[in-house]
Amino acid sequence: MKHILLTRLLHWKKQWPSLLFWLLFPVIAAFLFAAAANEMQSEITVPVGVVVEDDTPSAHELYEKIAQAPFLRVHKTTKADALHLLEKHELDSVFIILEGYEKKIRSGSRNGLLTSYESNRSFAYTPVKEMILSFVQEETGRAKAAYTVQQLSKQSAGKEIWTMEEITESSKRIQSEESLLETDFSYAPVENQAEKNSQPLVNVWEWWAIFTVLSTLLLSDWVIKEKKARMHIRLAFSRYSFKNYLLRNAFLYTALFFIFDLIAIGLFTLFLKEHVVVPAVMSMLSFRLMIQCGGFLAAQMFTHLYRFYSASFAIASIFAIISGAILPVHPFSSRHRWLEWLHPIHSVEAWLFAAILLMWIWYVRKEKSIA
Amino acid sequence: MLSVKSISKSYGKKKILDNMTFSVQHGEILGLVGENGAGKSTLLKILATLLKPDAGQIELDQLSYQKQRAKVRKKIGFVPQDIVVWENLTVEENMLFFAKLSWKKKSVDELRQLCLDMNLEKWKEPVKTLSGGMKRKLNLAISLIHDPTLLLLDEPTVGIDLKSRKEIGAYLKKLAADQGAMIIYISHDMDEITSLCDRILCIGNDPFYKNILKKTNKEIATFH
Numbered sequence: 001m002k003h004i005l006l007t008r009l010l011h012w013k014k015q016w017p018s019l020l021f022w023l024l025f026p027v028i029a030a031f032l033f034a035a036a037a038n039e040m041q042s043e044i045t046v047p048v049g050v051v052v053e054d055d056t057p058s059a060h061e062l063y064e065k066i067a068q069a070p071f072l073r074v075h076k077t078t079k080a081d082a083l084h085l086l087e088k089h090e091l092d093s094v095f096i097i098l099e100g101y102e103k104k105i106r107s108g109s110r111n112g113l114l115t116s117y118e119s120n121r122s123f124a125y126t127p128v129k130e131m132i133l134s135f136v137q138e139e140t141g142r143a144k145a146a147y148t149v150q151q152l153s154k155q156s157a158g159k160e161i162w163t164m165e166e167i168t169e170s171s172k173r174i175q176s177e178e179s180l181l182e183t184d185f186s187y188a189p190v191e192n193q194a195e196k197n198s199q200p201l202v203n204v205w206e207w208w209a210i211f212t213v214l215s216t217l218l219l220s221d222w223v224i225k226e227k228k229a230r231m232h233i234r235l236a237f238s239r240y241s242f243k244n245y246l247l248r249n250a251f252l253y254t255a256l257f258f259i260f261d262l263i264a265i266g267l268f269t270l271f272l273k274e275h276v277v278v279p280a281v282m283s284m285l286s287f288r289l290m291i292q293c294g295g296f297l298a299a300q301m302f303t304h305l306y307r308f309y310s311a312s313f314a315i316a317s318i319f320a321i322i323s324g325a326i327l328p329v330h331p332f333s334s335r336h337r338w339l340e341w342l343h344p345i346h347s348v349e350a351w352l353f354a355a356i357l358l359m360w361i362w363y364v365r366k367e368k369s370i371a
Numbered sequence: 372m373l374s375v376k377s378i379s380k381s382y383g384k385k386k387i388l389d390n391m392t393f394s395v396q397h398g399e400i401l402g403l404v405g406e407n408g409a410g411k412s413t414l415l416k417i418l419a420t421l422l423k424p425d426a427g428q429i430e431l432d433q434l435s436y437q438k439q440r441a442k443v444r445k446k447i448g449f450v451p452q453d454i455v456v457w458e459n460l461t462v463e464e465n466m467l468f469f470a471k472l473s474w475k476k477k478s479v480d481e482l483r484q485l486c487l488d489m490n491l492e493k494w495k496e497p498v499k500t501l502s503g504g505m506k507r508k509l510n511l512a513i514s515l516i517h518d519p520t521l522l523l524l525d526e527p528t529v530g531i532d533l534k535s536r537k538e539i540g541a542y543l544k545k546l547a548a549d550q551g552a553m554i555i556y557i558s559h560d561m562d563e564i565t566s567l568c569d570r571i572l573c574i575g576n577d578p579f580y581k582n583i584l585k586k587t588n589k590e591i592a593t594f595h
Contacts, residue, residue: 003471010464011457230455234513236421237444238472245472 004240004248011222022219023260026211027267034204034272045073046124049082049094056102058139063097065135072128086119093118093125095132105136105143106164142171204272208264210320213291216257217312220295222249224305243363246296254292261288287348293355297362372396373418373521373553378427380413387413388424393572397520397551400543402558402568409575411557412452412525418555419449419523431521445474448519450527454510458499462486462509465498466516475517485512488545490538504535511539515546522546522554528563536560540567 012019052063067074075082075091082094094117101113113136118125146167223246232242240248261284269275298315302308373395380388387410395401403411416422418429420440429436434443456465466482477485483494491508493501498509511527522543528536540563546552558564564571 007468007471010460010468014459229457230451230453233421233449233451233453234455234469235472236419237447237449237514237517237519238469239474240472 001248001251004245005252008249008252019219022215023257025215026208027260027264029211030204030208030264031267031271033207045071046092046128047073047075047090048128049075049077049085049091051077051079051082051094051096053079053099054097054101058102058105059097062101062132062135062139066095066132069131083117086117089119089121093122093128095129105139108140108144108147110136110140142168145171204268206323208268209287210316210323212261212287213319214312214316216291216295217298217315218309219253219257220292220299221305221308222253223296223299224302224308227303228305247363250292250296254288257292258285258288261285283348286352290348290352290355293359294351297355297358300362372430372432373555374428374430375418376428378417378424378429380410380417380422380424388417388574391427395521395553395555397553398547399570400547400554400556400568402556402564402571403574404558404561404564404571405574406579411574414574415449415523415525415555415557418521419447420444421449445517446520448514448517448522450511450514450522450524452525452527452529454506456498456506456509456513459497461495461497462491462501463494465509465513469513470516473517477516482516485515489542502532502535504531504538507531507535508539511542518550520552522552524554524556526557526559528558528560536563543567 048066050063050066052059063074063076066072067076075085077085079094079096082091082096085091086094096115096117098112098115104111104113114132116125116129116132143164146164149167150164226246226249231245235242235245238245262281265281265284298311299308302311375391375393377390377392378388379386379390391414393401403414405411413422417424420436420443431443431446434446436443457468460468463479463483466486467479470477470482486492486494486509489508489512491505491512493505498506501509507527511524514522524543528539543554543556544567547554556564556568
């Protein structure tokens, strides 16, 4: 192995700029994507002005709900200031919770609760309005339910008359406990809702994996270069068979790549606060072995470098699409589970098994050219 | 001694070599001539253990090609028609690269001396900047790293200048004389063949080569 390492170092010494670039490419590209996504995430929040004229708990509660809505950047201000900012297009739209909001809610009146303003550049006015109306609808529905319960209680001459506050609180508690308005169904254990809401727009590891597939495939071009150099003729008269020589070199590349995988873990942990545990490192090793075998076997099928490079980009693009990193494919893939199996990032174990099996077949297959 | 007995080789229905028998002694240079497609390269690949004959037996210094192929290979140096070197590496790096993969350990000084013996002096130059003649010399030098007993050369001087040809020829003669190497040499250049080789094997049915070689005083064997 020492001899193979020394011969490989002779090549790496000449190729180090491109080698280093492609080894670092997945980390750098994933970092750039994560940064760009974060930037995009902060830019796509809609600036909305909210004026609370009604100084009641219900009005403040509505404001809090609006303020907590994802993708909204809420400015609580006065009406004059809000309209001034709207004119300057610094706000997308303005919503005023009018005086008497709580009173009207309790009386079951749905008119004159809010006033809204938009400008000719308001692009998110309609969805924001719909969202706020849904909050109000929730409150009016609850108030109406409370009123109905009270009336029924009176009619049935019950011994106990509940107050509206008690009924409303009870309704909220039931809603909160039962999660009546939002329920996710899943066949596998998933993260809780809080974690789901705090998920970044881009999964940095997913992108890293896709870029790693690309860089691994591209750096597997050494197999084609060895074949083009007709090394098998020389190696017939050396201490290593051609296959043995290729396999040992593949091992060296795997080790080198894995060192950079560990560097990626370190960088992501340090800068992106990604938490990586030992099983994750083992998964990464499995993933590394799988794509190294895949790249090695793919390169065996090509004799022209440019065709191989083109195929590498095509394969990485297909994986990116299947993974949903480019387009959301979850609704489709959840109906067609075989798509998950097609994806080497999502089905590492199955692909690793297939890759090792194919490597073994390649190794034991009788070579025709060298008798 | 290389002993070839009754070997035959066919590709499909086409018979390339038919019942061929010859031998080569230590220190002898044997030339192989014949028209294109006559089977020269096939014969050389069989002698290099890269192809198996359909019939016949071959022995190199009492080692059987059929039964002791690994041992036989250690005694063979093969110079392919293509230049099999790393263009991006220097002469030194190429020699070191193949020396690391070789059965025989060679010091850097020994490797350099091997190149100097062939007048290949550009030790630190990248191969891609060398002339065709220099590349051919390197191609030959790499094949000699493990001190082979049998050296097989497939048109090793094709496309290079006369000076380099003469230098390679002189080196091969010295190698045969001093180290007792057996050399089998394919070429289409009759002047080169007649000046370099002790005996000549003419392969194929075309009388052209035989007629030319008749004018020389070389021992000629013909196989059809």
